[in-house]
Structure formats: structure tokens, C-alpha cells
Amino acid sequence: MNKIQADVVVIGGGSAGMGAFRAARKATDNVYIVEDYKFGTTCARVGCMPSKLLIAAAEAAHQPKHTAQFGVHIDCEVRVDGKAVMDRVRAERDRFVGFVVEDVEAWPEDKRLLGRATFKDAHTIVVTNQAGEQTQVTAKRVVIATGSRPIVLPAWEALGERLIINDDVFSWETLPKSVAVFGSGVIGLELGQALARLGVKVHVFGRGNTIGGISDPTVSAKALEIFQQELDMHLDANTSVSLNAAGNVEVAYDQHGEQGVFEAEYLLAAIGRKPNTDNIGLENLPELKLDKHGVPVADRHTMQTSIPHLFIAGDASNQLPLLHEASDQGVIAGKNAGTYPEIDRGLRRSAIGVIFSDPQIMSVGYRWRDLADLYPDCGCFAEGEVSFHNQGRSRVMGVNRGMLRVYAEQGSGRFLGAEMIGPAAEHIAHLLAWAHQQKMTVAEMLDMPFYHPVIEEGVRTALRDVNAKLQLSADLEAECAACPGL
DSSP: OEEEEEEEEEEOOSHHHHHHHHHHHTTOSOEEEEESSOSSOHHHHHSHHHHHHHHHHHHHHHGGGGOGGGTOOOOSOOOOOHHHHHHHHHHHHHHHHHHHHHHHHTSOGGGEEESEEEEEETTEEEEEOTTSOEEEEEEEEEEEOOOEEEOOOGGGGGGGGGEEOHHHHTTOSSOOSEEEEEOOSHHHHHHHHHHHHTTOEEEEEOSTTOOTTOOOHHHHHHHHHHHTTTSEEETTOEEEEEEOTTSOEEEEEEETTEEEEEEESEEEEOSOEEETTSSSOGGGOTTSOBOTTSOBOOOTTTOBOSSTTEEEOGGGGTSOOOHHHHHHHHHHHHHHHHHTTSOOOOOOOOOEEEEOSSSEEEEEESOHHHHHHHSTTSOOEEEEEEESSSOHHHHHHTOOOOEEEEEEETBTOBEEEEEEEETTHHHHHHHHHHHHHTTOBHHHHHTSOOOTTOTTHHHHHHHHHHHTTOOBOHHHHHHHHTSSOO
């Protein structure tokens, strides 16, 4: 067995792992990075970028069919060439992956190990490559950045090659005729709507009548109303799946007395992702504190676990599985692993999330459910809203669908967060996230400039609404500060 002595070893070569490797190398050159598959990141290979390429194609197919409201009539047929769509998706995806791989290949080759890493003890990792050859790395500090994988229910395994995850979608050479999408979160909603707009017959299945991870009941109801007009959705259904005689997937469903069967070429598993921490030998670290999901507990500002020299970052940490979060966590974990025992608190930015559906969905700061849990029965946050149905610029553009809800703290007037479905949500999310990170009050936000006519004027309307419901006083601020949570 080959043996290596390292100051730092980073397990995982995705966004978090790459960030951790770069950051640790600023403190020491004796840093190794282990990747069990391919370098290139989930985002570039099978996540953010290829999904947006598919969505862009779907938008191009959708828009010409909806111009009549402007008095513009397009009489020619919109024809989707599935092979050409997927050719572009794969070619551009490979281009993005190529940039990542170029960065990796600039690192010293002897510091890059391909193989599966398993903890032997808190300082020893065994890396096994595809040929079965093993390398033992003894490391003073370790960063776990092993990412996550899609959750697949055991009952679906019998579907064989008809069961797919998002990774498989971006390997298609052409578009299928039909897909059953299980899950109405980010992946299910984005891919389900995009495929439907490209002519694929799609049904979306879920439980709990939830959509897009929205926690605000008012915004959720509006989202359900909007998407049910376009997509076949069964979001509170009991289901059973099987293969029929033709080798296709059959989904039998029962939802509130409505029964049916949907036949599809594929079942897309999009019910969530699971941190890759159950297959790296953590059972050999009995002193490591784990949460109820078996994920190492870590300080969100230092990414340090209960074993002081062991850090974790990215999707593996199960904190917030988004690329920008993974990158931030990777830098924090890598820097602290490099300088340990000196530990610094890193910058954690205000939470921001966007779903690139149409209309888009976003959340910023604390979501409604967070606040309902943080302020139990003490009435310490106020809610304001705006409907985009009659919002000026949105109506002019024909995108006047959706709802924005904003939240603020009683007493102080501090802006706490927002949830939204509607036009330009990706841009509005950034404005509100910057305000949240600066700890601005609603009054200070209303003092900011708003141009006319723009969709962002809807933000001002929502802020005015919540401002009218705020009671500002030092006594109330102190009372709310004593509430559990914040």
C-alpha cells in the first residue's frame, strides 16, 4: 500500500472541495485532494448550468406561442428538434466543465488522488481506486466535502434503466416522449416545466401539496394556482409504480378520490438529495458528533466538527445545498484546516435561493416558516405583500402573475426576509438579500431609489404594506429580542 503524509487532505473535488483545497494551500503546500469520480463539480456537470441550458431552450419554444395578448400573431409552427436541443445542452455543459477541469489540471498532479476515500481513524484515510489499488493518507487535518446524491426510493429500483436522476437527463441524445417527475422542489419543478414546454408529456407527483420549497402559505397557494394551469400535477397523491408489458413506467395514483394511471418512458427521481456521509467510514470515528441524519455537526462560521482537526463543507454539511454556499463553506473549512489550531470565523452571507421556473420562485433571509418557529405566539414579526396581477411594468410585459411577501421585526422595523413567486424574482432576490445582510430597516429600504416603471416597484409596495403594520418602540424591540430564536 502506498503511504502519504499530509498536512491537510480534502475529501471531494466539487465546488466545496476545490475551494477548500485552494484555501488550505495558502497555508501549506502539503495538501491533497481526493475525488472518487471525476473533477468538474455537480453544478457544471449535472446541476445549475445544464439545467439552465434546458430551461433556455424551453423558454425559446414557449414564448412564440404566447404573443397574441400583444396583438402579435405567429402563424408558423414551433417545432422542437429534441436532438438539437440536447446537442446544445451537452456541448455547452462540456464547455463549462472544461473550465473547471482546466483549473484542476493546473494543480500539482501528485496532489490529486482519484478513488473512494474511507476513514480508518480520525487521522487516516484509505483511498481505493477503480483498479483496487490503495493509498493510505495520514493527515493532520481533514476537510470532508463529499457532496450529495439524489434520494431514490427502494420501490423504484425495480424500474431499472427506466429510473433516472437529473444526472441522466443531461446525457440524453434526444428528448423522450413522456416523463413522470417525482418531486416538486427545485429540480422537479425546473426540469418538469422545461421538459413539458419542449413537448414532453409530463406529470409531476408529490406529497403534502407543497411546491418549490415555499413555506409561506399565501405564496404557496399562489404558486399552486399558477403551475396547475400549465402542468399536470398530483402533489398530494398516493402512488405505486411498476413496469408494464411495453417496458414503460406506469404510475397508479390516488389523490383525494381522483384515481388514474400515467404511462411514461422514464421516472425522474427528484424528491431530494442525501449528503454523501454514510459511505466514508464515519462509524470509525466514534467521537464524531452526528445529527439525526447521520451528518457531522459543524459550527456554521468555522465549519469545525466535534473533532477539532476535522472540518466539513458543501452539500455534505447538510446546511444549505447551493453552489455559492458550498464555495463559501469550502473556503472557510480549507482556510481553518490550513491554519489549525488557529481558527477564524468566516463570512456567512444572508440566505438567498432562486428556482428558475416560470414564474420564478425565490426566498431571502428568514422564510415564513423560520419566523413562525423563531417567534412562537409572540407576534414579533409583521408581514407585507404585493400581488403582481396589477403591478404596472409586469402587466405591460404580460408577466403579471405572482406574489411577494416580506417580513419585518416589530419594535426595530428590521427587514427579516421574503418569499416570492413572480417576474424578475432572481433580481429582486439580490436586492433584498443585500438589504438583509446590511441589517437594514424597512424605513431605510423605503428611502432607497425606485425607478418608474420597473417591476421592482412591486418591492416598494410590499415594503409600504409591512411598514404600515409595524409598531416601532424601544420597549417592543426589547420584548421581541427576548423571543426565542433570533
